[in-house]
Every structure is written in structure tokens, then in C-alpha cells.
Amino acid sequence: MIFNFIKYQIPIWYYNLKPSSDFGYFPTEKQLEENQFVLQKDLRYVSEESQKRDLAWTAFQSGFINKNYKPGLNIWTSVKLPLEDEYLFLRKNFHKAWVVYTLIIRIITFHNPIKEVLGFLKHKTVKRQDYSKQVYEYSDYNDFKSQLINSNPLVSVVIPTLNRYQYLKDVFLDLEKQTYRNFEVIVVDQTDDFKEEFYGGWNFDLKYWFQKEKALWKARNEAIKSAKGELILLYDDDSLVDDNWIEEHLKCLDYFNADLSSGVSLSVVGAEVPSDYSYFKWSAQLDTGNVLLKKEIFYKIGFFDLQFEKQRMGDGEYGLRCYLNGYKNISNYKAKRIHLKVSEGGLRQMGSWDGWRPKKLFGPRPVPSVLYLSRKYFGKDLSRLYLLKTIIPSLVPYKLKKNKNLKVISFFLIPFVFPLICYQIYKSWNLASSKLEHDFLTPKNIK
Structure with missing residues (x-):
């Protein structure tokens, strides 16, 4: 540290x-x-x-x-x-x-x-x-002529989807307008009322299939395995991007000689990029809704961990795994997207919107996968500090989590909800222990 x-x-x-x-x-x-x-x-x-x-x-x-x-x-x-x-x-x-x-x-x-x-x-x-x-200025970036772009590599855009055809249509329209043209789109559709006719007539190479099981990380893993491209661009089904989105990801990867280009996400159309995400920097996250990475990474350190299915932080774990294995991940403010975070549909309807707020009163807090990640990589002591730091703000409802007054009030609620919180943490800790016992990553996978 x-x-x-x-x-x-x-x-x-x-x-x-x-x-x-x-x-x-x-x-x-x-x-x-x-x-x-x-x-x-x-x-x-x-x-x-x-x-x-x-x-x-x-x-x-x-x-x-x-x-x-x-x-x-x-x-x-x-x-x-x-x-x-x-x-x-x-x-x-x-x-x-x-x-x-x-x-x-x-x-x-x-x-x-x-x-x-x-x-x-x-x-x-x-x-x-x-x-x-x-901020450190990369004065030659704008005039940089990317040899990677000139070599015209095939990019595989991976999109899992569930009950969001109206938003997926806008995703496809944005992809049709891309300035970089050598890409394929792979959609794993888990929609209840699957409509094969939706996939006809689009102006790009499109591959899709129906997956009966509603499983986000399984969908992404299977799509990546089927991809023809040497570069994987992970994307969400409720997002909007600029015409040069793919191009900017490629340029960043080339300019910094990096392995991952992590784009930034905005939640409001027309919003400014937050100041701490308005310039290039080392990335401390991997957002599977907007990241370009080399396909070879998956075959060297493994695919997404299925123990995060229907829970949270599967992308965070993969980003950490990439970092620990020596892959370079750049936060790329030029490859931004609007993440609509629509309430209907999407893979979140199967799990939780947030890793710290259980859906049920006696559900585990946090979601067990959160402690699975922290205990696996950081140990028990830091995981306890993580709990202590984050558990109190989690008493504020997700949609109101930025309300400062409610955050203050949450501290005064502790004596009244302390027994419940202890039970929720105990339950989450035990479920995380079970995940650790069945960890799919053998030691040889974590270098």
C-alpha cells in the first residue's frame, strides 16, 4: 500500500x-x-x-x-x-x-x-x-496514426440481452454508424419472448442465439469462445455510443501499448464526463459494458468466474485478475458510453442492482459474491475493514444513495438495526465461504 x-x-x-x-x-x-x-x-x-x-x-x-x-x-x-x-x-x-x-x-x-x-x-x-x-497531457495523441487501426483487426462486440429489444435497437443503430467497420456483433439473447425476426436486415456481421438459461457470465463466456476476432469489445444492451467508439478504443490500446481499454460510462444523456474520468489514467476497474481487450487474455488467465452468476462484481474480479497477471488497463475517457440503466429487462432483473442492499429483509448483506472477491484476494482483515466502511452507507436505499442527509441519518439507525445487520453479514460470510471452497480458479491460473 x-x-x-x-x-x-x-x-x-x-x-x-x-x-x-x-x-x-x-x-x-x-x-x-x-x-x-x-x-x-x-x-x-x-x-x-x-x-x-x-x-x-x-x-x-x-x-x-x-x-x-x-x-x-x-x-x-x-x-x-x-x-x-x-x-x-x-x-x-x-x-x-x-x-x-x-x-x-x-x-x-x-x-x-x-x-x-x-x-x-x-x-x-x-x-x-x-x-x-x-492533468498530464498527451500532446501527440490527437495526431497519433494508429498502426493497429491501419492493420484492420477484426473486433468482436459481445452483447448479452434480456427483454430489451427496444433498447437493443438503438444499440444496433449506433453500431451501424461506426467509423471503424471491421467488426462482428455476437448477441446472446435470453429474452422470454424470443423474436428471431428482430435480427434481420442489420448492416453489420451479426451472430446471435437464444440461451434458455438466464445467466450473464455464461453468456459472455460462450460468446467470447465463439468470437472470430482477436479483440473482444464487451458491451451492454442499454447503452448509447458515438460513431467513433470502436475507433477510439483501438487507438487507445495502440497508443499506450496496452492490453485493455476501459471506456467511461455516463448515466445521463448529455452529461459531462466527471472530472476524475475526463483524462487518460491507469484504470482501477473493468466495466464489462464498455471495455476492449485482447482475446488471448481469456485463454491465459481464464474466463469469467461463474460463481458471480446472478450476483455482483464479476467484472471487478476479472479486472483485478488482469491487473495481478500484469496486463495494462487504461481508463479511456474518449471511448464513453451513455448507460441508460433502464429498470425493465436486463440481466440485473435476475440478481441485484447493488452489491450491498439485499432484496429481502433477511437476505445476505452484502451479496455473497462481494465477500467472495474480497476474501479471496485481500484476506479476512481487509474484508472486515471493507464491511465496516461500506455497511453503514448501504442502509440508504439504492436510488437515494447520493443523498448526504440520509447518509447522516443512517448512522443513527445503527442501534435499531444492528442485530439484523449482524445476521445479514453472518449469512453473507458463510455463503462466501462456500464459494471459496468451490473456487473454479486453480492456483496455476493466478500468476
Whole structure:
């Protein structure tokens, strides 16, 4: 972990784990100088090691990607940093309420309360930093002539669908307008009232079949296995994209010599891309509704884990697996999509819209696959911190989860719902244990 206290805020973040190849995710000061990216060390940190780590973190968050992929700053071994430096890092990167949360956790877990409070108060006036104001510019990107695009590789667009023909029609219309033309579309249709006639007359190479079992990850796996293309573009059935969507994915993959191009998703037509997704950066996620990746990856590290079927985070697990196996994943703001998230149809109708809010009162909280992922890769201790950090906000209904007032109210609800929450977590933990016992990935698959 780049700073030890980051575990209290994002305990199951990809970059808390060491990958098989370090591509300089967290660059050294020398690497930044070589690429003429001028950043100033924060001298408020007591430790020189903290200053180096904060500089590397700032470059990471500002979108610096060293295309030479030389190993960067070694942050993979644990180093004890001064308490005041740990709290300074938190204040610069997280809401002040979560800094207080960290202080409370530290005190109730028997750390010296006097030292903790003094470290907490040392930089109490420090404000949260906005990294989008100092973004690293790839000045030659717009004029970059992609040899990958010129080689005209076949791209296989994979779309599972369920009861959404009216939205799938718009998906197909967007695909017909693509500036890059060498692609095939593979649709795995699980619609209750399957309409084969829907698939006639489209102006692109289209392959489809009906899958009786309503299973998202099975559908994607089977589609990928049938794909003729060397590149797989995973897509959703309720999305809208620009005409150059495929082209921008290919260009990003080529420019950064990457293995995955992860496009960004917006939920509102005409909305601006959020500031932290408005530039190229290392990706900390894999969105199976908008990602281009090399097909060979699936045959080297395996396909999607079917234990996530009808649950959540199957795409997050696969992205983490790619990262740990040394594949380069770029967050590509130029390949954006509008994700409509329509309430009817879709594979979500089989499972949950959210990993933390059970459909039934006595259902497991979180969805067992969430703990399956966290315990498998991050262990029990970080999984417990993950639960602690996320369980309280989950008391707010999904559609109202951004309401700040309700988040505050949720803290006062804890005494009333504590027994229920304990039961829900206990149930989820046991179900996750069962998944771990039947893990389909043998050790040889995780390098």
C-alpha cells in the first residue's frame, strides 16, 4: 500500500496488491522529470519517504502513464510512516468525515489515543485535492496514426440481452454508424419472448442465439469462445455510443501499448464526463459494458468466474485478475458510453442492482459474491475493514444513495438495526465461504 492508512478508505483497491509486472504505476521523481511532468513535493510531510510516495500518488491520480513501462517507486513493501503523514495523506484525498472515521477506528483498535489525536490535528486545515486540475497531457495523441487501426483487426462486440429489444435497437443503430467497420456483433439473447425476426436486415456481421438459461457470465463466456476476432469489445444492451467508439478504443490500446481499454460510462444523456474520468489514467476497474481487450487474455488467465452468476462484481474480479497477471488497463475517457440503466429487462432483473442492499429483509448483506472477491484476494482483515466502511452507507436505499442527509441519518439507525445487520453479514460470510471452497480458479491460473 502506498500509504498504510489507505486500507481504511479503499481496503480492496486493485493497487493495494502487487502485480506480477510493475509498469511504473507509481513513478519516481526521476521518471517524472524525464517526461517533463513538473510536480512539487509536498514538504508538509515529515518523512522523505512520505514525500516520494505522495508525489508518485499525485502523478498516478493526474493521469501520468510512463509508456516505457519501467518499474516505478517500490511501494509494495510495508514501511512505517509518521502518523501525521498518514493523516495528511487522508485529508488530501478523502472527505473529512472519513478522516474522523479512521481516527475512531484507530482508537477503538487500541492504538495510542494521544498520538492518534495529535497526528489527526496536525494538518486539520488541509483541504481535499482535485487532481483533475493538474492533468498530464498527451500532446501527440490527437495526431497519433494508429498502426493497429491501419492493420484492420477484426473486433468482436459481445452483447448479452434480456427483454430489451427496444433498447437493443438503438444499440444496433449506433453500431451501424461506426467509423471503424471491421467488426462482428455476437448477441446472446435470453429474452422470454424470443423474436428471431428482430435480427434481420442489420448492416453489420451479426451472430446471435437464444440461451434458455438466464445467466450473464455464461453468456459472455460462450460468446467470447465463439468470437472470430482477436479483440473482444464487451458491451451492454442499454447503452448509447458515438460513431467513433470502436475507433477510439483501438487507438487507445495502440497508443499506450496496452492490453485493455476501459471506456467511461455516463448515466445521463448529455452529461459531462466527471472530472476524475475526463483524462487518460491507469484504470482501477473493468466495466464489462464498455471495455476492449485482447482475446488471448481469456485463454491465459481464464474466463469469467461463474460463481458471480446472478450476483455482483464479476467484472471487478476479472479486472483485478488482469491487473495481478500484469496486463495494462487504461481508463479511456474518449471511448464513453451513455448507460441508460433502464429498470425493465436486463440481466440485473435476475440478481441485484447493488452489491450491498439485499432484496429481502433477511437476505445476505452484502451479496455473497462481494465477500467472495474480497476474501479471496485481500484476506479476512481487509474484508472486515471493507464491511465496516461500506455497511453503514448501504442502509440508504439504492436510488437515494447520493443523498448526504440520509447518509447522516443512517448512522443513527445503527442501534435499531444492528442485530439484523449482524445476521445479514453472518449469512453473507458463510455463503462466501462456500464459494471459496468451490473456487473454479486453480492456483496455476493466478500468476
